[in-house]
Amino acid sequence: MDAKMDESGGTAHTDTLSSTAPFAKPDICPNPHHPDRPDAAYPTPPIAVPARLALTGTGTAKPGGQRRVTEPLLSIDGLTKAYPGVVANEDVSFDIHAGEVHALLGENGAGKSTLVKMIYGLVKPDSGTMHLHGSPFAPSEPSDARRHGVAMVFQHFSLFDALTVAENVALGMETPPPMRTLAARIREVSETYGLPLDPGRTVGDLSAGERQRVEIIRCLLQDPRLLIMDEPTSVLTPQEVAILFKTLQKLTSEGVAILYISHKLEEIRTLCNRATVLRRGRNVGTCDPAQTTAHAMAEMMVGSAFETPARRDTKTGAPRLTLDALSVRAPSAFGTALRDVSLTLHAGEILGIGGVAGNGQDELLAALSGELPVTPDALRLDDKPIGRLPPQARRDLGLFAAPEERLGHAAAPEMSLTENSLLTGATKQNLSNRGFLNWPRAQSFAEKVIAAFDVRTPGPNTAARALSGGNLQKFVIGREMAHDPEALIVNQPTWGVDAAAAAFIRQALMDLAAKGAAILVISQDLDELMQISDRFAALNAGRLSDIHPTADLTTEQVGLMMGGAHDMEVAHV
Amino acid sequence: MHPVLKLERRPQPSRTWSALAPVLAVLITMFAGGAMFAALGQDPVEAIRTIFWEPLFGEFARFDRPQLLVKAAPLTLIAIGLALGFRANIWNIGAEGQYIIGALTGAGVGLAFYPTESALIFPLMVVAGALGGWAWAMIPGLLKVRFGTNEILVSLMLVYVAEQLLAKMALGLLRNPEGRGFPGSRSLRDYPSAHNAELFAGTGIHWGVVAALIAVIFAYILLARHMLGFHIKLSGQAPRAARFAGVNPARLTLICLGISGALAGLAGMFEVAGPAGQINIDFNVGYGFTAIIVAFLGRLHPVGILLAALLMALTYIGGELAETNLGLPAAAIQMFQGMLLFFLLAVDLLTHFRLRWRRAEVA
Numbered sequence: 001m002d003a004k005m006d007e008s009g010g011t012a013h014t015d016t017l018s019s020t021a022p023f024a025k026p027d028i029c030p031n032p033h034h035p036d037r038p039d040a041a042y043p044t045p046p047i048a049v050p051a052r053l054a055l056t057g058t059g060t061a062k063p064g065g066q067r068r069v070t071e072p073l074l075s076i077d078g079l080t081k082a083y084p085g086v087v088a089n090e091d092v093s094f095d096i097h098a099g100e101v102h103a104l105l106g107e108n109g110a111g112k113s114t115l116v117k118m119i120y121g122l123v124k125p126d127s128g129t130m131h132l133h134g135s136p137f138a139p140s141e142p143s144d145a146r147r148h149g150v151a152m153v154f155q156h157f158s159l160f161d162a163l164t165v166a167e168n169v170a171l172g173m174e175t176p177p178p179m180r181t182l183a184a185r186i187r188e189v190s191e192t193y194g195l196p197l198d199p200g201r202t203v204g205d206l207s208a209g210e211r212q213r214v215e216i217i218r219c220l221l222q223d224p225r226l227l228i229m230d231e232p233t234s235v236l237t238p239q240e241v242a243i244l245f246k247t248l249q250k251l252t253s254e255g256v257a258i259l260y261i262s263h264k265l266e267e268i269r270t271l272c273n274r275a276t277v278l279r280r281g282r283n284v285g286t287c288d289p290a291q292t293t294a295h296a297m298a299e300m301m302v303g304s305a306f307e308t309p310a311r312r313d314t315k316t317g318a319p320r321l322t323l324d325a326l327s328v329r330a331p332s333a334f335g336t337a338l339r340d341v342s343l344t345l346h347a348g349e350i351l352g353i354g355g356v357a358g359n360g361q362d363e364l365l366a367a368l369s370g371e372l373p374v375t376p377d378a379l380r381l382d383d384k385p386i387g388r389l390p391p392q393a394r395r396d397l398g399l400f401a402a403p404e405e406r407l408g409h410a411a412a413p414e415m416s417l418t419e420n421s422l423l424t425g426a427t428k429q430n431l432s433n434r435g436f437l438n439w440p441r442a443q444s445f446a447e448k449v450i451a452a453f454d455v456r457t458p459g460p461n462t463a464a465r466a467l468s469g470g471n472l473q474k475f476v477i478g479r480e481m482a483h484d485p486e487a488l489i490v491n492q493p494t495w496g497v498d499a500a501a502a503a504f505i506r507q508a509l510m511d512l513a514a515k516g517a518a519i520l521v522i523s524q525d526l527d528e529l530m531q532i533s534d535r536f537a538a539l540n541a542g543r544l545s546d547i548h549p550t551a552d553l554t555t556e557q558v559g560l561m562m563g564g565a566h567d568m569e570v571a572h573v
Numbered sequence: 574m575h576p577v578l579k580l581e582r583r584p585q586p587s588r589t590w591s592a593l594a595p596v597l598a599v600l601i602t603m604f605a606g607g608a609m610f611a612a613l614g615q616d617p618v619e620a621i622r623t624i625f626w627e628p629l630f631g632e633f634a635r636f637d638r639p640q641l642l643v644k645a646a647p648l649t650l651i652a653i654g655l656a657l658g659f660r661a662n663i664w665n666i667g668a669e670g671q672y673i674i675g676a677l678t679g680a681g682v683g684l685a686f687y688p689t690e691s692a693l694i695f696p697l698m699v700v701a702g703a704l705g706g707w708a709w710a711m712i713p714g715l716l717k718v719r720f721g722t723n724e725i726l727v728s729l730m731l732v733y734v735a736e737q738l739l740a741k742m743a744l745g746l747l748r749n750p751e752g753r754g755f756p757g758s759r760s761l762r763d764y765p766s767a768h769n770a771e772l773f774a775g776t777g778i779h780w781g782v783v784a785a786l787i788a789v790i791f792a793y794i795l796l797a798r799h800m801l802g803f804h805i806k807l808s809g810q811a812p813r814a815a816r817f818a819g820v821n822p823a824r825l826t827l828i829c830l831g832i833s834g835a836l837a838g839l840a841g842m843f844e845v846a847g848p849a850g851q852i853n854i855d856f857n858v859g860y861g862f863t864a865i866i867v868a869f870l871g872r873l874h875p876v877g878i879l880l881a882a883l884l885m886a887l888t889y890i891g892g893e894l895a896e897t898n899l900g901l902p903a904a905a906i907q908m909f910q911g912m913l914l915f916f917l918l919a920v921d922l923l924t925h926f927r928l929r930w931r932r933a934e935v936a
Contacts, residue, residue, distance in 0.1 A: 371816050392819035403817060412811035414586065422803060423818040435800045 071134060073098040073257045074119070074226055079128035081114050088114035090281045091128070096226065101248060101258045103268040103289060106278035107301050107498045112261050115278070116228050119259070120152045121145035143174065151219035152228040157211050161204035168203055169218050189220050193247045208356060209240035216247070227251065228259045233267060237356055238526070238559035245271055265294035266527060277301055298499040316534065317347030320518035321399065321487045326378040326387075328367050336360040338367060341544045343537065345487060345518040350509060352533025352550065353522045355562055360542040361522045362404065365491040368520070369401035370394045381487065396427055398486030402476050404495060406469065410476040413465035417457065420464050421446045421479055428483045445482070453478030454504065470501030477505050487518040494528060506532050526558065538562040580926040590924045595870050595881065598917035605916070606909045615899055623898060624891030624909070637890050639777025643848050644886035647672070647840035649785040649879055651864035653792045654833030656873040660796075661808040663829045667713065667728030668837040669861025670735035671706035675838020676845035677742055678705030680852050683767035684747060684759060694766040698842055699780075706838015707831050709735065714830035718823040724830065736857070743854045758852035761845065769847030781843030785879075788836060792875040805829065837861060866914040885910070
């Protein structure tokens, strides 16, 4: 796929922007089936390059879409599950057909996990029925579900680092065959489905993508009819995503149904034949993702209209923050060392730093915020060496940061929003005088942030942990922005945040850049970076790639930047 | 399906339960302690009455009441310091050792001037006592900051070192040259410049009581209105957020251990120069450990600590009365005090969780 980044950026955006009208009738999506879709629509196999990078805006034919048979593979009818204080699923009904990739779409807490847990036998529904191949299906436990041909790949892997791939697979089996036979089976399955994996390797040495393959192969060895995948691409590089998508296509062509949980809309548009959208535990509609804009789907998820951030004209100013061969030793056994990271951040620009989790993002933020001291000259703000300065001194100079983890890092969970505004605003907002705190000032500052960023909370005296993820994130980002930063570093600004809040935060970041601030956005959400950044670089194993203007980048280049050299090749099926 | 009792996490810690927990813990301790006394063959009601009622309103209450302040003062001083550290997750368990060293340095400075009389001697002893406790607390502090040792273990073990040092001093360097070979230093009561005398006769108020009240006020202001107090709370609740805010954990560790060491040292100095009167082998009676109970019983809050220290002083005095009047063993009183902390920590669960009757769910 050689869709140019600028093209895709352009098309995707016009696409999204053109349909700003709220979704009029969420229960009926345009073109639920497209009978006019040619069966052999893909002379070249649509290697589904992730997200919107490969989008053409029109419905690329999906594998297996034409294979839909009349009787559904799994039919879900009126499933309801309530927990104390919250109804996780209410009267959810839909069908999954053999050979389709069916997306299950929804925000955090919409009830996706509970629903698939019921299908996989981890949770018993309060009411409602399921039918598999037309006969009643009520798995009492996961092994029961597996016997019926339902397999699941979890978002968090359950693998033992010290064991080999084959040993890990054997551990998940009730009656594992001899190791030699199993290794041969693993090799065979991995070749058939284009998932390169050596059964003899120790899992601890594998990348996240390779670990996921272990989990997938573990499922495939059971010869499943329905494969459930929970947010499978969240840990993958674009190349790994491409490999995964090819595998999924191969599976659907054999008649396997895939229930694909995600909130990455563009990914779903590329891969899935149908999408069922959950909102607050209810099915709010099933649609054909290829025929529905990402914006419309997002509105179905959120239930209301919201603004997509508008792209701005970049006026890049003078260099502000300079990193010169910045190196940091890994702060813990699980950390990543930063090696020779160099970049220059200009006034008025947003520099996006992509990369798969665990490649040094947290360390980069800590080095910039002052939590990890570096050599003085490795970090300069307006030509002043600040590498040794502690966090508060950096804030005094106008360098602010917002870490990824909201609760426990960017904010103290048990403390009120007023108290939390003291974390970074003490001197900039004059909240303390010779060490003595001015609580009324702190409270009015918190109120100001709450009002400016539309933080939904009973008031500034609410504990941070009582806020929803999106609202707390708005408070955290808002708090840093309210200091009028010269330079702002944010890590995962919209992680786990609902679509409306994410759009709001992205817009706020772009507005701040337009006012002349230098902004560094570290994110694992490529779509986000493509949307808001002027220049792009990627972190891989603690090293920073070359920096390129975002508009000039192709998918291939982004992938190469993110993934280094490993796992670049799509296995040939 | 049968109903089972379930614990459910509260969305926010309950303020009501946080305040109610100490009261409830005291009540449960009375019942459990009463049962223990009954098992020892005593009338439980009489034992509880002797401990809690007799010192306040009994026949000899006018002798006992001033003693409340005398006993509560060192407990308050030490517990205030400990609470600052505990709030920041810095666990100084060795206040007893810092208390002993403070007494040794304080008394040592005073005795060094014997028999010179000067108004400067007592203030000098106060400074020396605080410095002694501070220095003793710096040992676990520096070891933790430099080598990552566990301050709980180091500070605790230094208590036993301090006790050995106390015995050595009582038998050697500080022994009364005119004491005919008996262990123990000169009596500071007989040395006016060094004596921490009662400020108002019959009230029990000595300089240690004044210092304890000042410590309560300072700690209250520190925690409620000062950046250092905010950083202490922040470090305890969310260490990563504290680092992000700019708190230097090593520095905070040294500050908290230093303050608690200095306050424990002060308590030791006031005690040796006043109620105890001299350095001797059996000088320390466990105030440093009891103060841990006091700190938690007082919810790590300065005013709460003052009240808890008075309550604890009551059990000390009442316990002594129960020992002499009813013949209860001293260990039973210590058990009683231990129960108080035990039940408090148990009841504390209700601050963060609530109990719910719920029908068992079939897994």
